[in-house]
Amino acid sequence: MNAPTGIGARVKRKEDQRFLTGTGRYVDDLPLARATYAHFLRSPHAHAKIKSIDTTAAKAMPGVVAIFTGKDIADAKVGGLICGWVVKDKHGQPHKAPPHPVMAVDTVRYVGDTVAMVVANSHDEAKDAAEAIKVDYEEKPANVDLAKALDKGAAEVHAAEAPGNLIYDWEIGVKADVDAAFAKAAHVTKLDIVNNRLIPNAMEPRAAAAEYDKGTGNYTLWSTSQNPHVLRLILSAFVLGIPEHKLRVVAPDVGGGFGSKIFCYNEETMVTWAASRVGRPIKWTAERSESFQTDAHGRDHVTHAELALDKDGKFLALKVETIANMGAYLSTFSTAVPTYLYATLLAGQYTTPLIYANVKAALTHTAPVDAYRGAGRPEATFVVETIVSKAAKELKMDPAELRRKNFIPSDAFPYQTPVALQYDSGNYPPIIDEAIKIADYKGFEARRAEAKSRGKLRGIGFSSYIEACGLAPSQVIGQLGGGVGQWESAQLKFNPTGNVQILTGSHSHGQGHETTFAQLVSDKLGVPMENIEVVHGDTATTPFGMGTYGSRSLAVGGSAIMKAADKVIAKGKKIAAHLMEASVADVVFENGTFKVAGTDKAVPLGQAVFAAYVPHNYPLAEIEPGMDENAFYDPANFVYPAGTQICEVEIDPDTGVVEVISHTAVDDFGNIINPMIVEGQVHGGIVQGVGQALLENAVYDKETGQLISGSYMDYTMPRASDVPSFKLGYKVTPCPHNPLGVKGCGEAGAIAAPAAVMNAVHDALAPLGVSHVPMPATPLNVWQAINGASK
Template sequence: MTTSPDAADQVFGSSVERREDPSLLTGKAEFTDDKLPDAAHVAILRSQFAHARIESVDTSTAAERDGVIAVFTGEDIEASGIPNSIPTAWMLPGLVTPQYRLMATDKVRHSGDAIAAVVAEDRYVAHDALDDVDVSYERLDAATTPTEAVGAEPPVHEEAEDNVAFDFELGDADAVDEAFAAADHVSTVELEQPRILPTPVEPRAAAASYDPGTDELTVWMTSQNPHLHRMLMSTATLGHPEHKLTVIAPEVGGGFGKKIYHYPDEAITAWCAKRLERDVKWQATRSEDYVTGSHGRDHITEAELAVDDDGTVRAMRVETHAGLGAHLLQFATATPSYLYATILSSEYDIPAIHCRVVGVFTNTAPVDAYRGAGRAEGIYVTERLFDVAARGLGLDPTELRRTNLVAPDEFPFETSVGLVYDSGEYERAMDRALEIVDYDDLRERQAALREEGRYLGIGVANFVESAGLSPSKAAGELGAQAGGWEVGVVRFHPSGKIVVACGTADQGQGHRTTLAQIAADELGVPIADVEVVEGNTDEVPQGMGTYGSRSAPVGGGAVSTSARKVVEKARKIAAHQLEADADDVEFEDGEFRVKGAAQRSMGIADVAMQAYLGHDIPDEMEPGLEATSYYDPENFTFPFGTHVAVVEVEPTTGDVEIQRYVAVDDCGEQINPMIVEGQIHGGIAQGIGAALFEAAQYDGSGNLVTGSMNDYALPRASDLPEYETDSTVTPSPHNPLGVKGVGESATIGATPAVVNAVVDALEPFGVDHLDMPLTNETIWAAVESAGGS
């Protein structure tokens, strides 16, 4: 049940209706391409080859086309003297970091590399003129998978020997070797996690306006992190003074990680605006966004689990080759290393883990964080291993999991790969999911259906998500080139109305609702009195953006901390007005009351007016009522849960029907249960998509053959089941709100749950593993190779 946004009751924990939706649903919301309607248009020429030397670029014919304003190449950008380098934001020992220029000048390294930009009065003229740019190439061999690229010639970058960008290890290899030698059983799985193409509703876009008189540059763009974009455009690509650069993210139609990063395209657009001293804009087509925007996953892994006869897990060993694409984006190195290896312990007490990851350059689009980044890949490995091990031991997969769960009294729990889990009741969530799905009855029904030649599969997946990367000092020690803090500003107006500014950046999650709920609850005011500002570097002092399920635990933590500071200042003003000691003044439901004298009270809105009048406030106190906090958490938060998928597989056709899907999630305290449920629904859909449908595919020449929505299989509404959702609540003890975050959890849990279910259904055929996506052909071929039905 939803409540009115005007309700003055306690709003934290209520399903308040999203205030974002009216403008989105009525078409009144403004997106990047709605800005600067009279701007010139930029179109970017992309390489048609995955690997080739550029011999010449002739732009003369394109420049003469009617309506074309200018044509620029990489040499023009180099000659302008800007820094011209997209940086990575996470350093690893021995990391190779080749320069990533805005436009290629020497050679192209993947199909889609930028070579030239046409600026024209009309969008269609700009795109038509791309055909007039004549580029001569010397084609080179291309390598597209992370295993075939190791040692391939010629290399993607001459600086990277064998195309290896990094060779990362985490854990105690000697302890793992000893545990494997002593264990009763060793279970092994070799698996691939294919590339995923993030597909937000709105492809990437940018619009730029430059005032030469003031040197002010304003860029509107599809950004999950406007302050990061401002900093990188200032320091790494354009060299424009940061204090004269404004980055604004208007409505952003989804992100899923893809819109965190600084790409050449928005820098090219801004550079053109400065060079021409006129407004310009660029809007990617869907196919352009597919070949140039970041991809996700792309892992090839060998994993082993050492287990005793009683089901006790002794150790895990994992070796992964991770495709990075041709260029390093900001978190490309963190995603397959620290975000991946550190989560392999999942919900389990595994005494020893060792993980090696080889990060490999390939002649493909860059790979970076996609929803669930690193955590989804790691949990998938662990949950597949547990199913394979359970089968090898003749145990029910839930029994093996239950045997190794971390117990509630073990928290805070330090894993063997360096994380310290804050809190958890893992067995309670797992029991609840199994109860909802009637697990024991399902197993009986499965056995009965097999007698009839029908193949039911039950897949269980437990997961932990590390959310809100922090604290900043620890992140820096591990190689991060940015902080893990967040900014929250709470400012009263004299009238008692409130503006909240936060450095997070909404792409559809509902921050304007949830952050308003936090502030309204802390301040005891109606939610309608709270306005939330995000996504504008001129209106928010700083910010670290939205990714990694950080908005609620870190952004919300910053807002709540500032609200509490405001209350404490207001308490002192109220005490002064009420002629009482501040320690004797209580605050509840927006009212300050003197203990034992209920008639002596003052509302916080009245205090705000007095704070701005400044006539009668404590000596040496500054007027005004506002606070700013740079909240830097002491640790990650760790959401968790159990997902169960029930499928029926038709072996003769490979059809998969998801009959039931149960999700029990624990994200700590819930700010808005309706929004939490919406996040879970969307996350499950993306997890199912990865399991059954989605895979970016390159041909032998490095061409993306799934480069449009005609070829790339996204799940449709008809492919998705009704979701049965429930939750447990285990607050984070170190978060001021007790929240943990939920943006990525469901994607992390859904993929292994569905794959485990399909493989479970095919057990009678001797199938113990299938690589994603589990298409009809994949399933049919596995059954046929096993001897058919």
């Protein structure tokens, strides 16, 4: 018997065969005849005026085809890159929108800013020529320290368009109400934290290749994009002006994105623009150091938060002030991340009745900052879950008990939070109970004592996260300033012999859609897995769709597939009714076969499909031939996965080294299609969260703005040996508003883990009197915290 392949089965990933045997096709693998190679000359300075650029010598170098500078692009009237989300500040004014030129014209604003593009017959020749370009810079003071970016006297990144480096001063909630609640509080817990800046580090660096067909005037761009249709829309409508029907964007196999490949970047824009000028295809692949310098970074908040509690430990109000780093230019969705994806999550799993958040977005002379796995929600969870654990410590309460006391009751859903979101479903107490059981919380004190006998400090930390994902109801997004719809598309294209292509507007760059989506259709329509192909990533073949980010692909894209499948069944019923000479109302569809209830009449789906393509015996008067159904699905609400993670660490007080001993995650992702893939997503997410908590840190020199952690020599990526085998569990409350009852699992691990780990670190160090360790809790930071406490 074949292994099960339906919903809930642990089907091995179809795509892994090619990935693991080196037969995937990535952008850099494309064989393009007569290709040229691009190299970008980048700014070595964080802030400088470009006094002159002399490309004369460089243009005469061997193999050079063309050199373009910012001036060339400006002269050609190429538009700047856009920020696609208009956030209105607390006075109702739209955010400041400084220009984001595709290449710097007269000023460079971060180390890595694009100064010139060299196109040559080989990559080496392009690099050689780039070295021969003479740029005369006048260095200027750089503003790199986020905490001081909005201070008077800080060097301005865009003085004219964003005075004082302020992009917006935004708020949610009523401050006076919150202040009144604080005045009556029995206890106030205060917290000052920095959410450390991260560099995405997808395994495949960003890459772009473009070709221009002179005969038709058509452009093709191959790009490492998470959302090729959106990239095409931006390039067409705002930047290059190439109409959408003359621009094809293909995102073939893509090796990881984590958000960093959502955005429209300089390099792919330049490669496309230059392809028609050069008259030959152009290829570009980032070197790893370019990825470090120029991929949009993540997180980077400085936050002060206060939680007011009554004498019984009930949360009365939460007040949060955050400065969010935007970098030197506003990346595609940068403005939304620290507002609508952050402050709206500050209720967490709790009934906190009053919340006020003030977010100031600041420019600095650093790489742009935008969405990175979790995007705003990890930052929110870190604030909420850290302050809750800190409050528990201060009140000498059990951290699980304090959480339980404040959980939204199971019968209170749908639940309207004070920060705009309405949680559709959830049931939090059984999740924490299960996590406590799996983690053997009861046995912790004995383990702590045993660790102490070995000279180790053991600590335990909780993190009960909520996330709003499955982006998103289009009209809500529109009201909040988002510039795009957030539905997803699907097309089920049957071939005459009964096999089927699922065309999706979402994009897989590691998530396993080729398997999960095939499972949906196999389960629903009874088509064997091997007869299903998932097609994604090509604007020429797939319907317009929004791509993959925000844990949306299954909840939104999968729902679109289900809608299309319903249309297939509805049409198939009419065909089958005709073939069986029955009434449509009497036809049922079961296990891939149309039947007339109470009879032995049956028409397999394949037979109905064949009849649709060879309509000799077919109700042509009533229905069209063919079996090719489209659907667009716009969700009614976000989906709200939730869960609790429990981390246990041991710290070596002599060295400050933190070891994660055990990590438990219990999640409610709604219904689960492929548990193996979900586990993989949770594992990867936790590792990224542990990475943020203990290892990863993007560090710019505060004076010079040089990226110090610009390679793997200094940027600490998590390794397999840094984490234990994770303990996972699930609780299921199906999403009530999508046809699959699914939520989202892609970001949860990364959202919850940093707080769980840091709470464990603080718990371990509490006996030494340590109250604060900065994230990441590197050996140095832990040792300094211990040392500071003991002095």
